[in-house]
Amino acid sequence: MKRNRKSQSAALRLAPALKALFLCLFFGGAAVGYVWQQRKLHDLARLQRSLEMQRDQLRRENRLLSIQLADLRLPDRLQERVRHLRLAIGPASPNQIVRLPEPAATADAQVHDPLIAGRPEAYSGHLTTD
Amino acid sequence: MLRASQLRWLFGLTSALVLGLCGLGYRLVVLQVLRHEELRVLADSMTQRTIVREPWRGDVLDVNGNPLARSHPIKHVWADPSIIGEHRQEVARLLAPLLGYNEAELEQRLQVTTRTNALNNVVRTNQFVVLRQEVSIETWQQVTQAMFSLRAPNEASLKRSERRLWTALRERAIRGDDGQKRIYPNGTLAAHVVGFVGVTNYSINGTPVREPVGFDGIEATFNKDLSGVVGIRTTELDRGSRELVNYRGQDAEAHAGLNVVLTLDLVLQKILESGLAEGAEKFGPVNTMGIILRPATGEILAMSSGLTFNPNEVGTAPMENRRNRLISDFYEPGSTFKVVSLSSAIEDGVARLSDMINCEHGRWHYAGHDLTDHEHYDTLPLEIVFAKSSNIGIAKMALRMDPNLFYRHVRDFGFGSRTGIELPGEVIGRIQEPSRWQMTSMTRIPIGYEVAATPLQMTMAVAAVANHGVLMRPQLVKRLQDSRGRVVVEYRPVKVRQAISTEAARQAVVAMKTVASTNGTGVKAILDQYTVAGKTGTAWKWNTVTKRYDKRYYSSFIGFFPAENPELCISVIMDQPRVGTYGGQVAAPVFRKIAEQAAHYLRIPPDRGTLASPPGEESRAGLPTVAQRSPRPLVNN
Structure with a gap:
């Protein structure tokens, strides 16, 4: 015989209520989560956009600065600046250049080299052993 | 039980609902199916953007x-x-x-303009x-x-x-x-x-x-x-035309x-252009051109086509100034071509520098035509014939050659074909095949007539002699690199061919050194600290109207130094100088000026002349200064 519904206990009626509650919480939470996620995506997109703009701006500035630097390094510009600041510097004229002929590479050239000859033996390559 | 009136209401409401739903369904079909493509395009155009x-x-x-x-x-x-x-x-x-x-003009431009479209709506057009x-x-x-x-x-x-x-x-x-x-x-x-x-x-x-x-x-x-x-x-925009980053595609x-x-060097380019400009001011030519290159690699360090333009304002310069005449114009090179003839004759074994040649006192009748020299030379050794630039002597030397072999040598030096420089508009010049040559051709081509070459071809040919007979491809681009300086492509010097043997080139260099000496026509090209090898050239210009050569000249000098181990090859070509005529008079001093500055800038070790010692110091480390050495003769040949 079926039990009368009115005779069911309170504990037994709580279960479907809880189920319904969890279901509601789940769907509600999912909806709130979805909205939160969308908002977060939106915020991040805005942040990304602003950072990209900032990066592009920095790239442009970098470009401009590198152009300025290259301009300052142009030989003409350097020469003009030297003239303007009266630095009196420039390439050495031919009569200011001393060119030394390469000495012949002979075996005893090192020994007769006045710079090496005056040094201790250890420096001229003749090591002594006890 | 429902009453009849209630049933009527129910039926009426149901019918209205069904009709409404049918209407909506129909509209849905129209929008989503029948006009789908048209509306999709419209929607995309409103939201989607391609940046x-x-x-x-x-x-x-x-x-x-x-x-x-x-x-x-x-x-x-x-x-x-x-x-x-x-x-x-x-x-x-x-x-x-x-x-x-102008303020009024700008205000006018900012005026909103409207028109009425097909649907009779007023739309803004600007x-x-x-x-x-x-x-x-x-x-x-x-x-x-x-x-x-x-x-x-x-x-x-x-x-x-x-x-x-x-x-x-x-x-x-x-x-x-x-x-x-x-x-x-x-x-x-x-x-x-x-x-x-x-x-x-x-x-x-x-x-x-x-x-x-x-x-x-x-x-x-x-x-x-x-x-x-x-x-x-591809992305989407909001109403304010702001990008919706999260909808990016x-x-x-x-x-x-x-x-x-x-390979160009800005300082050398400046030296070349200043030198040419100075020469142009002094000798008043119609145009002056020049090239500086490294014979060993074919690298072009500077090149100037004379008449020029400012690339920042291209439209302001005449069209003809935009042409790079060094590669797009050809001319009869005249005596500078004798370098090719001499090298070829030596290569074929038909001439030696010591051979004596009768220069006929400056006038020689051959094949019904007269050939003249600028001076009345008698019998001279071939080396001096070349140094004095005797047309008769070189023509007589050339007649010993087989025309077909000579033609092959000329082609091997790069004449009649593109040099391969990385610039657009290069022409091949002109050299006819021997079968089409006339009786006089073997006396005219060797002295630089009946042959047309670009200034670059001529310079590369002389550079080949300097480079032990190896013809190089002119190189203008050294490498490609990204914005951070990382090398992506590196270009290496390209050897085209061995135009003549090393020995023939060596002998040609000896003769060319005599040109740039007191015995030759290039005396004004002599440098204090370097031995120069080169050749002067003075070629009559062909008048295309009168179909004759008239008294207008191309005066040129092409040389390299230090002669034995050449670092630079420099060519200077003047078109119709008004003051002076000969290459040795007008182009050689310009060469000298450019060469001195270029050598100084590149710090090329001198191969002769005086090495300076520091003031007040006789010698260093027991080594004699060059001033203490026995003086070397000016001409070393």
């Missing part, structure tokens, strides 16, 4: 990294009159001086009015600052909608699209080598793209490498073009 990101065009740099051509960031400024509305007078007053407009293209970043900053300074009186007390209008006016009424402008910081310097760019317009997915394209010089030859790759982003970054590093 084309222009790549930076690569720079053209000299061998030391100095810029010869580069791209500056600029803005293309445009206005949306629909936002400006009634404020156009204020906007015009602020922007007219910055954008170079929401995109270009105000100025290629505006500098500094000017653009001033424009934006000026626009931000626009304020309504008591703006805080305005209605929200009005405040929005003012904000839109400040932020969106005047826009600037990013762009780039090609700048040539050295103006006319090396203009023919670097070239110039124009602009081409095309569209990607309906988005207009404005791209610089090389029209001449390296800009044209290496356009593909310099251009880079366009970046594309395709997103490809733009890749900047590669930098082209040339």
Whole structure:
């Protein structure tokens, strides 16, 4: 015989209520989560956009600065600046250049080299052993 | 039980509901099925955008990294009159001086124009009015600052909608699209080598793209490498035309073009152009051209075509000034071609430098025609015949050669074919096959007539003699590198062929050294610290109207130094000098001036002359100064 519904206990009626509650919480939470996620995506997109703009701006500035630097390094510009600041510097004229002929590479050239000859033996390559 | 009236209501409501649903269903079918494509396109056009990101065009740099051509960031400024509305007078007053407009004219441009469409609706037609293209970043900053300074009186007390209008006016009424402008910081310097760019317009997915394209010089030859790759982003915009980043689709970054590093040296280019300009002022030619190159590698360190233009303002120069005459014009080289003839004769074993040749006292009748010299020479050794540039002597020497072999040597030296320089517009010159030669051809071609060559071909041929007989391909581009300086492509010197044997080249160099001595025609090309080998040339110009040679000349000198171990080969060609005639008179001193400065700049070790010692010091480390050595003869041959 079926039990009368009115005779069911309170504990037994709580279960479907809880189920319904969890279901509601789940769907509600999912909806709130979805909205939160969308908002977060939106915020991040805005942040990304602003950072990209900032990066592009920095790239442009970098470009401009590198152009300025290259301009300052142009030989003409350097020469003009030297003239303007009266630095009196420039390439050495031919009569200011001393060119030394390469000495012949002979075996005893090192020994007769006045710079090496005056040094201790250890420096001229003749090591002594006890 | 339901009453009849209730049933009627129920039926009526149900029918209305069904009809309504049917109507909606029908509309849905119309929108989603029948007009799907049309509406999809309309919807996409309202929300989706293709943003084309222009790549930076690569720079053209000299061998030391100095810029010869580069791209500056600029803005293309445009206005949306629909936002400006009634404020156009204020906007015009602020922007007219910055954008170079007359105030009234700018106000006129900012006027909203309307038209009535097919549906009888009034639509605005000018929401995109270009105000100025290629505006500098500094000017653009001033424009934006000026626009931000626009304020309504008591703006805080305005209605929200009005405040929005003012904000839109400040932020969106005047826009600037990013762009780039090609700048040539050295103006006319090396203009023919670097070239110039124009602009081409095309569209990607309906988005207009404005791209610089090389029209001449390296800009044209290496356009593909310099251009880079366009970046594309497909995305969606909101009502305020702001990008919705999270709805981005395709997103490809733009890749900047590669930098082209040339073999050209800016300082040497300046030395060459200044030297040529000085020579032009002194001798008054129609034009002066010159090249500096390294014989061992074929690297071109400087080249000047004379008549020039400023690539920053291409339109202001006459069309003929844009032509690189060193590669696109050919001329009869005259006596400089004797280098080829002498080398060929030595190579074939039909001549030696010690051979005695009768120069017929300056006039020789051969095959019904007279051949003359500028001086009345008697019998001379071939070396002196060459040094004195006797036409008769060289013609007699050439007659010993087999014409077919001589023709082959001429071709081996690169005449009649392109040198392969990385510039557009090179011509091959002209040398006919021996079967078409006349009786006199073997006396005319060896002295540089009946043959046409570009100045570059002639210089490369002399450089081949300097390079032990090896003809090199002229090299103008050293490498391609990215914006961080990483090498992407490295170009190496290319040997074309062994034009003549090393021994023949060596003997030719001996003869060429005599030219640049007191015994030769190139006495004004002698350098104090270097032994020069070279050849003078004075060629009559062919008059295309009278079909005769007239008294106008190409005067030239092509030489290299130090003769035994050449570092530089320099050619100087003057077209119709007014003061002086001979190459030895007008081109040789210019060569000397350029060579001295170039050698000093490159610190080429001298092979003769005086080595300086420091003031007050006789010698160092027991080594004698060159001043203490026995003096060497000026001519070393």
